[in-house]
Amino acid sequence: MAIATVNPATGETLKTFDALNAGELEDRLVLAERAFQEHRTTSFAHRAELLHKAAELLEADQESIARTMTTEMGKPLAAARAEAAKCVKAMRWYATRAEELLADEAPDPADVRDSGAARALVRYRPLGTVLAVMPWNFPLWQVVRFAAPALMAGNTGLLKHASNVPQTALYLEELFRRAGFPRGCFQTLLIGSGAVEDVLRDPRIAAATLTGSEPAGRSVAAIAGDEVKKTVLELGGSDPYLVLPSADLDKAAATGVRARVQNNGQSCIAAKRFIVHTDVYDAFAERFTAGMAALTVGDPMDEGTDVGPLVSEQGRSDLEELVDDAVHRGARAMCGGRRPPRHPAGWFYEPTVLTGVTPGMRIHHEEAFGPVATLYRVADLDEAVAVANDSPFGLSSNAWTRDAAEQERLVRDLQAGGVFFNGMTASHPGLPFGGAKRSGYGRELSGHGIREFCNITTVWYGPQD
Numbered sequence: 230m231a232i233a234t235v236n237p238a239t240g241e242t243l244k245t246f247d248a249l250n251a252g253e254l255e256d257r258l259v260l261a262e263r264a265f266q267e268h269r270t271t272s273f274a275h276r277a278e279l280l281h282k283a284a285e286l287l288e289a290d291q292e293s294i295a296r297t298m299t300t301e302m303g304k305p306l307a308a309a310r311a312e313a314a315k316c317v318k319a320m321r322w323y324a325t326r327a328e329e330l331l332a333d334e335a336p337d338p339a340d341v342r343d344s345g346a347a348r349a350l351v352r353y354r355p356l357g358t359v360l361a362v363m364p365w366n367f368p369l370w371q372v373v374r375f376a377a378p379a380l381m382a383g384n385t386g387l388l389k390h391a392s393n394v395p396q397t398a399l400y401l402e403e404l405f406r407r408a409g410f411p412r413g414c415f416q417t418l419l420i421g422s423g424a425v426e427d428v429l430r431d432p433r434i435a436a437a438t439l440t441g442s443e444p445a446g447r448s449v450a451a452i453a454g455d456e457v458k459k460t461v462l463e464l465g466g467s468d469p470y471l472v473l474p475s476a477d478l479d480k481a482a483a484t485g486v487r488a489r490v491q492n493n494g495q496s497c498i499a500a501k502r503f504i505v506h507t508d509v510y511d512a513f514a515e516r517f518t519a520g521m522a523a524l525t526v527g528d529p530m531d532e533g534t535d536v537g538p539l540v541s542e543q544g545r546s547d548l549e550e551l552v553d554d555a556v557h558r559g560a561r562a563m564c565g566g567r568r569p570p571r572h573p574a575g576w577f578y579e580p581t582v583l584t585g586v587t588p589g590m591r592i593h594h595e596e597a598f599g600p601v602a603t604l605y606r607v608a609d610l611d612e613a614v615a616v617a618n619d620s621p622f623g624l625s626s627n628a629w630t631r632d633a634a635e636q637e638r639l640v641r642d643l644q645a646g647g648v649f650f651n652g653m654t655a656s657h658p659g660l661p662f663g664g665a666k667r668s669g670y671g672r673e674l675s676g677h678g679i680r681e682f683c684n685i686t687t688v689w690y691g692p693q694d
C-alpha cells in the first residue's frame with residue numbers, strides 16, 4: 230500500500246511519502262538503541278515533566294491535528310477533537326501515576342524468609358525499544374495509549390503506523406520531540422507492512438505491540454514468537470449488545486446507535502451484534518432502526534455530520550460484500566444496505582440494520598467494519614449468552630439489564646475482555662483494555678498496560694554474614 234494521505238470523503242490523493250530506505254531505517258534503529266540507554270536511567274519525575282509538556286502541546290494543537298485526522302481517515306471532526314482530548318487526558322494520567330504503578334513491590338515477609346533472603350523486592354524495569362504497529366481508525370489514540378505508558382516506564386518506541394495516516398504519524402514524532410524527549414525516544418518509521426519483519430527480527434527491538442486485523446496480528450506474533458519477543462495484540466471485535474426485559478429501551482436504543490456508528494462504524498469496540506430478548510425485541514428494533522435511519526451521512530468536516538465515509542474503497546467494498554452475502558442468503562435490511570445516492574464521490578455507506586441473520590452468513594462470524602448492525606431475537610438469557618459467545622472474537626461486550634442476578638451471570642459467562650452494563654464500551658486510561666479469543670491478548674491502559682513492557686525483576690539480598 231502506498232504511504233499517502235487520500236481523503237476518503239473525496240477519493241483525492243493529497244500527499245504521498247517515500248518509504249524509508251535501508252540506511253535511513255538503520256539510522257533510526259541506532260538512535261532508538263542509544264536513546265534507550267539514556268532514557269532508561271532517567272527518573273520518573275523527569276519523564277513525567279516531558280509527558281506533561283507533550284500533553285500541553287497536544288492540547289494547543291487540538292484543532293489542527295483533528296483536521297489532519299479527519300482528512301486522512303474520515304472521522305467526523307467532533308470525534309477527532311474528542312480523540313485528541315482523550316490523548317491529552319491519558320498522557321496526564323500516566324505522567325501522574327506511572328511512578329506509583331511501577332513502584333517496587335515487597336513480597337510477603339514469610340516468603341522472603343522462606344527463600345533464605347534477608348530482604349527481597351520486585352522491580353519493574355523497562356524492556357528496551359518497543360515496535361508499535363498501529364491502525365488508522367484512532368490514529369492518535371492508538372499510538373498514545375501505547376507511547377505514554379511505554380515512555381514513562383523507560384522504554385523507547387518505534388511507530389510503524391498505517392500507511393494511510395502518514396501525516397498523523399509524523400506529527401506524533403514531532404510532538405514528543407517538541408516536548409523535550411531526546412531524539413530517538415519516539416520515532417515514526419514510514420515503512421510498508423512488508424518491512425515489519427526485518428525490523429521486528431532486529432536484535433535492537435525488544436518487543437512489539439500491534440493493534441489491527443487478525444491476519445496482521447497473526448503474522449507479527451509468529452515472527453515475534455520465532456524471535457522469543459514479547460507481544461501485545463489488540464485485534465478485531467464483533468461485540469455483542471444484549472438488551473434484556475428490564476432495560477430502559479429508549480436509552481438502550483439511543484446508546485446502541487452511538488455504539489454502532491462511532492468512528493463511522495470502524496471501531497474495534499463498536500457494538501456490532503444486537504441480541505434482544507423477544508419480550509422487548511419489537512419495541513427495541515423499532516427505536517433502534519429509527520435512530521440508525523435518522524443519522525446524517527456526509528462530509529466529516531461538517532459539524533452536523535454523524536457518519537462520514539469509510540476509510541477506503543476497499544473498506545467499503547468489504548462491507549458491501551458482507552451485507553450482500555447476508556441479504557442474498559435471506560437477511561433483510563430494515564434500513565440502509567446501500568451507498569447513499571447523494572454522494573457520488575467518497576466512500577460512503579448508509580447506516581444499515583440487518584435482521585434474520587443466521588450462522589450460515591459471513592456477517593454472523595466476521596467483523597463488519599462500518600455502520601452495519603445485525604439484530605437477533607432470542608428467547609431467554611441462555612440463548613442470549615449462546616449467541617453472544619458464538620463468535621471467534623471476544624473484545625468487549627455490553628448488556629442492558631437492571632437485574633443484579635442477570636448481571637452476575639453475564640460477568641461469569643460472556644467470553645470477552647470487558648462487560649459493560651447499561652452503557653457502551655469505552656476505553657479509559659485507568660481501566661484495562663484488551664480482548665479474549667481472537668481479539669488478541671495482553672492489556673493496554675491502567676497499571677496492567679504499563680507493566681506489559683516491563684522486565685519484572687526479582688531482587689534478592691542474602692544475609693550479610
Ligand code: NAP
Pocket residue numbers: 230362363364365366367371389390391392393420421422423425440441442443444445446448449462463464465466496497498596598624664668669
Ligand atoms: P490492518 O490492515 O491489520 O493494519 C493495521 C496495521 O498493521 C497497519 O499499520 C498495517 O500497515 C499493518 N499490517 C498489516 N498487515 C501486516 C502484516 N502482515 N505484517 C505487519 N504489519 C501489518 O488493520 P486495519 O484495517 O488498519 O485496522 C482495522 C482492524 O483493526 C479491525 O479489525 C479493528 O477491529 C482492529 N482494531 C483493533 C483495536 C483493538 O484495540 N483491539 C483497535 C482498533 C482497531 P499498512 O497500513 O501499511 O498495511
